[in-house]
Amino acid sequence: MEDKIIQFIKRYIDLSDAEADIVRDSSHIESFKKNDILLSEGEYSKNHYFILKGCVRTYYIIDGNEKTTEFYTENQSIVPASMVTKEPSEYFISCLEDCTIAIGSEERDLVLIERIPKLKNLIMKSDIQVRIHNQVMFDNFKSKTPEMRYHFLLDTRPDLFNRVPLHQLATYLGITPVSLSRMRKRISTKR
Amino acid sequence: MEDKIIQFIKRYIDLSDAEADIVRDSSHIESFKKNDILLSEGEYSKNHYFILKGCVRTYYIIDGNEKTTEFYTENQSIVPASMVTKEPSEYFISCLEDCTIAIGSEERDLVLIERIPKLKNLIMKSDIQVRIHNQVMFDNFKSKTPEMRYHFLLDTRPDLFNRVPLHQLATYLGITPVSLSRMRKRISTKR
DNA sequence: TTTATTAATTATCCAAGGTTAAGTTTTATA
DNA sequence: TATAAAACTTAACCTTGGATAATTAATAAA
Numbered sequence: 001m002e003d004k005i006i007q008f009i010k011r012y013i014d015l016s017d018a019e020a021d022i023v024r025d026s027s028h029i030e031s032f033k034k035n036d037i038l039l040s041e042g043e044y045s046k047n048h049y050f051i052l053k054g055c056v057r058t059y060y061i062i063d064g065n066e067k068t069t070e071f072y073t074e075n076q077s078i079v080p081a082s083m084v085t086k087e088p089s090e091y092f093i094s095c096l097e098d099c100t101i102a103i104g105s106e107e108r109d110l111v112l113i114e115r116i117p118k119l120k121n122l123i124m125k126s127d128i129q130v131r132i133h134n135q136v137m138f139d140n141f142k143s144k145t146p147e148m149r150y151h152f153l154l155d156t157r158p159d160l161f162n163r164v165p166l167h168q169l170a171t172y173l174g175i176t177p178v179s180l181s182r183m184r185k186r187i188s189t190k191r
Numbered sequence: 192m193e194d195k196i197i198q199f200i201k202r203y204i205d206l207s208d209a210e211a212d213i214v215r216d217s218s219h220i221e222s223f224k225k226n227d228i229l230l231s232e233g234e235y236s237k238n239h240y241f242i243l244k245g246c247v248r249t250y251y252i253i254d255g256n257e258k259t260t261e262f263y264t265e266n267q268s269i270v271p272a273s274m275v276t277k278e279p280s281e282y283f284i285s286c287l288e289d290c291t292i293a294i295g296s297e298e299r300d301l302v303l304i305e306r307i308p309k310l311k312n313l314i315m316k317s318d319i320q321v322r323i324h325n326q327v328m329f330d331n332f333k334s335k336t337p338e339m340r341y342h343f344l345l346d347t348r349p350d351l352f353n354r355v356p357l358h359q360l361a362t363y364l365g366i367t368p369v370s371l372s373r374m375r376k377r378i379s380t381k382r
Numbered sequence: 383t384t385t386a387t388t389a390a391t392t393a394t395c396c397a398a399g400g401t402t403a404a405g406t407t408t409t410a411t412a
Numbered sequence: 413t414a415t416a417a418a419a420c421t422t423a424a425c426c427t428t429g430g431a432t433a434a435t436t437a438a439t440a441a442a
Contacts, residue, residue, distance in 0.1 A: 062334060069330045081323040090327075124315055131322040132272040136281075138329045139260045142365035143253060145430095146399075167419065174333035179399050181421050186398090336400095337429075358389065370429050372391050377428090 001052050002027055005102055008050065008075055012125045019116050026112055028103045038093040038101075045082035045089055047103050051075065054099030055163050059171075060091050068172040071096075071160055077126070096164060146175045147183055192243050193218055196293055199241065199266055203316045210307050217303055219294045229284040229292075236273035236280055238294050242266065245290030246354050250362075251282050259363040262287075262351055268317070287355060337366045338374055 002024045009015055009023065029052065032038070039045050041060065049056070049072075056072045069091065072078050082089035083106070113119050141149060150173055154161065160169065167177035175183075193215045200206055200214065220243065223229070230236050232251065240247070240263075247263040260282065263269050273280035274297070304310050332340060341364055345352065351360065358368035366374070 060330070067330065067334050069326070069333075079319070081326065084319050084323055120311055120315065124311065124318065127315065127318045127322060128270070128275050131318060131325065132275055134322065134325050134329065135260070135272065138325065138332070139251070139258065141329070141332070142260075142362075143258050165419065171334075176400060177420075178401080178422090182399080182423095185421080356389065367430060368390075369392090369431080373393095373429085376391080 001029065001100065002102075004052055004075060005050055008077070009119075009122055012122045012129075013118055015116075022115055023112070026108055028105075028108070030101055030103055032095045032099040032101060034095055034098050036095045036099075038095070039080055039082070039089055039091070041090060041092055042088045043082070044086070045080040047105050048077065048079040048083060049093075050077045050102040050104070052100040052102055054101070055096040055160075056093060056099060056101070057096050057164070057168065058091050058093050059168075066168070066171060068168045071157070071164060071172065073159065073163075079127075141174065146173060146179070147187070149173050150180070150183060150187075192220060192291065193293075195243055195266055196241055199268070200310075200313055203313045203320075204309055206307075213306055214303070217299055219296075219299070221292055221294055223286045223290045223292060225286055225289050227286045227290075229286070230271055230273070230280055230282070232281060232283055233279045234273070235277065236271040238296050239271065239274060240269040240284075241293040241295070242268070243291040243293055245292070246287040246351075247284060247290060247292075248287050248355070248359065249282050249284050250359075257359070257362060259359045262348070262355060262363065264350065264354075270318075332365065337364060337370070338378070340364050341371070341374060341378075 005027055006015065006020045006023060015023070032054070038047075038049065038056065051072050051074055053074060056078065057068055058070045058072070058078070059066050059068045061067070078093065080089060080091065080093065081087075082091075140152070144152065153169070153173065166180055170177040170180035173180065196218055197206065197211045197214060206214070223245070229238075229240065229247065242263050242265055244265060247269065248259055249261045249263070249269070250257050250259045252258070269284065271280060271282065271284065272278075273282075331343070335343065344360070344364065357371055361368040361371035364371065
């Protein structure tokens with residue numbers, strides 16, 4: 001299980017066997033049950049997460065309605081904005097399934113970076129990768145219709161449709177659940 | 192002029208006078224004319240930019256139509272995706288006004304980081320700040336109507352309305368120029 | 383200053399998402 | 413297993429944005 005973390009890191013930087021052992025030894029892995037909340041609105045986050053198994057969702061509540069902002073599945077990492085800004089979180093993070101998650105903390109990060117300084121490069125590289133990916137996703141979102149976004153999601157993350165309730169996919173796509181239902185009907189009768 | 196760069200850096204990390212001098216000495220400042228292109232689609236970017244004066248726009252072309260993705264004004268920095276990915280750029284970067292811009296290159300960055308290692312922290316911090324800001328903007332975009340986005344832009348970046356043609360603001364807001372024109376009419380007759 | 387080009391507006395028609403409410407299906411739980 | 417709760421669907425009505433085309437305004441170029 002810990003090897004998934006090593007593999008993730010090796011996508012960005014080289015890691016000797018000895019260094020991999022250090023990372024392995026310092027990883028904290030926890031299990032969560034479906035619907036467990038990793039972080040609530042208003043809380044200060046001191047952890048970041050790496051999904052080993054399961055599916056996690058980030059969302060916020062506006063006018064009483066949940067808006068899903070992202071789904072995270074195996075081998076994806078979550079660094080809550082709150083951890084960076086030191087402000088109370090605007091977002092919830094909760095488990096859509098039973099999950100196994102590696103939890104990183106600021107203190108342990110400092111110790112790890114002390115021992116393996118090049119981990120700084122990992123942070124730099126992965127952050128900017130995420131930044132660029134988000135930018136592309138945002139730009140696409142702007143110029144595509146909801147139906148195009150639906151098809152794009154089907155193409156790129158088909159697994160979500162088996163793991164996630166439709167009303168959460170709807171707000172993720174920037175539309176209402178009612179509208180998504182109607183759209184699916186429209187698409188299915190089209191062919 | 193160079194001091195704007197120093198001030199920007201000091202928002203993220205401390206810098207001694209000696210270090211500030213090093214940064215100042217190694218900065219390359221260039222002037223550009225309105226409509227000058229800093230980067231074209233298909234090109235490989237080896238530079239990043241810090242706007243000292245003027246306004247710069249990033250956009251891409253899809254189905255023959257320009258889609259503006261961001262406006263950058265004084266004291267904002269641009270790190271093109273292409274510079275990170277080493278892939279040809281999907282985006283154009285062009286000057287909306289006569290501009291004064293500090294240009295950073297990969298080679299000079301390496302030398303600078305060699306001399307001032309803590310600049311790595313600057314990169315880490317500013318990257319993640321941008322990432323989080325983009326995430327919030329994206330989430331807001333999804334849950335707001337075009338009209339709400341228009342008002343939000345008016346509130347947060349009123350200067351753009353004096354510097355940028357409306358049809359470019361329109362695609363930035365994710366709508367067509369025709370639609371923006373109609374919306375403005377609707378808003379003005381509402382009160 | 384005239385002319386050409388580009389930007390912005392306006393109108394018409396259409397497609398599609400938002401809202402609300404009712405009904406159905408599925409899932410969870412007592 | 414029966415009951416309650418949650419998820420999903422469907423329908424009706426309304427609003428608003430997209431597409432197209434024509435017109436006017438503003439800007440740039442000859």
